[in-house]
Amino acid sequence: xxxxxxxxxxxxxxxxxxGFALLFIFSKSPNAVSAQARQSENEKIxxxxxxxxxFKNAKENEICFVCHGQSKYTYENKDSKKIVIKKMYSExxxxxxxxYSSNHREFKCTxxxxxxxxxxxxxxxxxxxxxxxxxxxxxxxxxxAKFKFEKIxxxxxxxxxxxxxxxxxxxxxxxxxxxxxxNARTNENRQETITYDNLICLNCHGDIQNxxxxxxxxxxxxxxxxxxLPNQVSHFTSVRCIECHxxxxxxxxxxxxxxxxxQAVRKCESCHSKNSILYASLFKYQIDENIHKKGxxxxxxxxxxxxxxxxxxDTLNKIGLVIFALTIIIILIHAYLRIKK
Amino acid sequence: MTLQSERLYLYPIWIRLWHVFNALLCLTLIITGxxxxxxxxxxxxxxxxxxxxxxxxxxxLGLNYIIFFIGNLFTINGAYYLIEVTGFMKRLMSQLRYYTxxxxxxxxxPFPVTxxxxxxxxxxxxxxVTMYIxxxxxxxxxxxxxxxxxxxxxxxGISGLDWTDLIHLFVGFFITxxxxxxxxxxxxxxxxxxxxxSIIDGYHESH
Numbered sequence: 001x002x003x004x005x006x007x008x009x010x011x012x013x014x015x016x017x018x019g020f021a022l023l024f025i026f027s028k029s030p031n032a033v034s035a036q037a038r039q040s041e042n043e044k045i046x047x048x049x050x051x052x053x054x055f056k057n058a059k060e061n062e063i064c065f066v067c068h069g070q071s072k073y074t075y076e077n078k079d080s081k082k083i084v085i086k087k088m089y090s091e092x093x094x095x096x097x098x099x100y101s102s103n104h105r106e107f108k109c110t111x112x113x114x115x116x117x118x119x120x121x122x123x124x125x126x127x128x129x130x131x132x133x134x135x136x137x138x139x140x141x142x143x144x145a146k147f148k149f150e151k152i153x154x155x156x157x158x159x160x161x162x163x164x165x166x167x168x169x170x171x172x173x174x175x176x177x178x179x180x181x182x183n184a185r186t187n188e189n190r191q192e193t194i195t196y197d198n199l200i201c202l203n204c205h206g207d208i209q210n211x212x213x214x215x216x217x218x219x220x221x222x223x224x225x226x227x228x229l230p231n232q233v234s235h236f237t238s239v240r241c242i243e244c245h246x247x248x249x250x251x252x253x254x255x256x257x258x259x260x261x262x263q264a265v266r267k268c269e270s271c272h273s274k275n276s277i278l279y280a281s282l283f284k285y286q287i288d289e290n291i292h293k294k295g296x297x298x299x300x301x302x303x304x305x306x307x308x309x310x311x312x313x314d315t316l317n318k319i320g321l322v323i324f325a326l327t328i329i330i331i332l333i334h335a336y337l338r339i340k341k
Numbered sequence: 342m343t344l345q346s347e348r349l350y351l352y353p354i355w356i357r358l359w360h361v362f363n364a365l366l367c368l369t370l371i372i373t374g375x376x377x378x379x380x381x382x383x384x385x386x387x388x389x390x391x392x393x394x395x396x397x398x399x400x401x402l403g404l405n406y407i408i409f410f411i412g413n414l415f416t417i418n419g420a421y422y423l424i425e426v427t428g429f430m431k432r433l434m435s436q437l438r439y440y441t442x443x444x445x446x447x448x449x450x451p452f453p454v455t456x457x458x459x460x461x462x463x464x465x466x467x468x469x470v471t472m473y474i475x476x477x478x479x480x481x482x483x484x485x486x487x488x489x490x491x492x493x494x495x496x497x498g499i500s501g502l503d504w505t506d507l508i509h510l511f512v513g514f515f516i517t518x519x520x521x522x523x524x525x526x527x528x529x530x531x532x533x534x535x536x537x538x539s540i541i542d543g544y545h546e547s548h
Contacts, residue, residue: 009422009473010413020481230392234489268388273380320514327518331525337445338529 050096057108058100063118064109068094075120098179112177134171148252155256159246165214173214174200184253194240197254201241228266239271239278248277351459352543356418359408360540366402370395371517378510396487403480409472421459422469432462444529454545464526471519475512482509 052058067073071093074085099105110117114129138149156162161169183196204210211219229235242248244265246255265271271278352360376391386394413419435451440463443451452461460468485491485505530536531546539545 008413008419009424009469010410010419013410013473013477014414017477017481231489268392269380272377272388323514324518324521327521331521334440335525335528 050100052096052100055100055105057106061109065094065096067120068092069096094178102177102179102181104177104180131170131172132177134175151252152254152256155247155252159256159258160260161258168214173204191237194238197240197242198236201245205241243271243278348544348546349454349456350543351454351456351545352540353418354543355408355412357540357543359405359412362405363402363409366398366405367516367520369398370402371513371520373398374513399480399483399487402476403484406476406480422465422472424465424469429462429466433466436461436463454547459545467519467522471516475516475519478508479512479516482506482512485509 050058052062055061067088071088071090072085073088074083076082077084112132114126116123116126133153135149135153138144138147139153140150156171161173183193187193187196204213205219205222208219223232226232226236242255242258245258245261247257247259248255265277270276373386373391373395376386377388377395380388380391413422432452439448439451450461452458454461482505485502486509489502527536527540528534530539535546
């Protein structure tokens with residue numbers, strides 16, 4: 001006789017399912033504060049939060065920051081003897097917080113800018129001052145050899161940016177020397193690195209005003225252009241634009257040879273296969289770093305990559321294959337013995 | 342005994358329909374799942390096609406599971422999956438002993454199929470594990486991968502999507518192993534094909 005017991009496995013699973021659902025609802029952690037959010041947070045704060053005593057040139061730099069560190073500046077009109085308050089042109093405002101957390105924080109303003117800037121009002125000719133590119137300081141320096149600036153410069157020269165706009169497109173278009181902060185190599189939070197890198201592209205490709213500084217063309221709608229891409233949100237937050245839009249080589253963490261749009265990666269298999277192009281740069285770099293820091297098993301097994309297809313672990317594959325093979329062998333032996341008897 | 346008394350009507354039409362769909366869907370999922378995991382531009386089932394098929398069939402499996410689930414909640418069939426805990430290990434061992442030794446000595450099975458107990462202890466155990474743990478986990482983790490924004494972002498310092506992916510892979514693997522054993526064990530019947538006939542016409546033929 002079958003006992004119609006009250007607790008059937010199906011009921012247990014039903015309760016578990018409800019539990020899972022509740023867990024999902026309540027554990028959906030808010031997105032980690034994005035680099036952009038933090039940056040704008042930084043922008044709200046002016047000046048005072050930086051401990052200027054930590055930086056050897058900070059005192060001297062205050063001569064500039066007293067005006068360029070905020071949205072307005074004051075001076076005395078020599079003729080009328082009146083104090084004048086003027087709005088600072090936004091492009092020349094340098095936030096202290098941003099500058100003193102950037103890679104160039106130890107510099108004096110006049111290391112890169114003319115000493116004549118110490119005189120106010122600044123001479124009109126100073127506007128003609130050319131901005132230094134990355135290679136001007138970092139090229140041929142042993143200390144920076146591992147960053148491969150020469151290779152970056154070469155890739156950049158061949159990029160669609162440089163080829164289309166020649167000298168109008170400088171390093172500064174993407175990397176502002178006042179705020180540039182090394183990210184891909186030092187930030188362990190990949191999500192932040194991805195956001196940081198993608199915001200560089202979006203600075204122009206997501207902003208019509210910046211975009212049209214170099215072209216009169218209509219800015220393409222990025223969401224529409226990527227309509228073909230499944231799980232758009234996940235792709236946009238999990239991979240960098242340059243993964244598909246630049247030639248990835250495994251000798252550079254950040255590829256600089258941005259290719260024309262018709263050469264961008266469109267095949268799923270390019271990323272979702274064992275020979276994934278994703279393992280050429282950032283992802284490979286981080287996995288290597290992970291293994292180095294966390295040991296082989298943790299570094300490989302939980303490498304924060306969940307890319308379907310390439311995300312394979314050879315050891316697990318082998319164990320799986322052995323279990324599968326053993327199952328089949330046991331079945332065959334069992335079948336043979338049954339038939340024989 | 343007459344022929345009639347040896348033939349037990351064990352599989353009502355809804356179970357047979359559910360089972361045939363479940364089998365076909367699982368097979369398709371295993372094939373396309375392998376194509377996705379070992380994706381390679383030269384594979385027979387292309388990645389994009391394999392993903393589309395896997396997604397659609399996965400959802401279909403989820404819907405089919407609901408039929409099984411509701412059926413087992415409200416019909417007598419659910420009772421077959423109830424494990425009587427007292428002495429279960431002993432019965433499980435006895436069944437294991439039969440499959441590893443007794444079967445070759447032409448012994449009678451220790452738990453013959455009756456109207457009241459359709460499954461032997463080993464079947465009961467493996468079916469409960471598969472149908473109430475593995476399949477639900479595969480459906481849930483599959484949904485998590487289908488809508489990657491759903492899973493928890495981080496768990497124990499590891500990406501939630503990573504966990505979901507791992508669970509899906511492990512569960513998929515064990516379901517594959519289950520299928521191989523399940524299909525083989527179905528050849529242990531009155532004749533090697535009688536159990537396959539049973540799941541088609543609903544009648545079980547005793548040894």
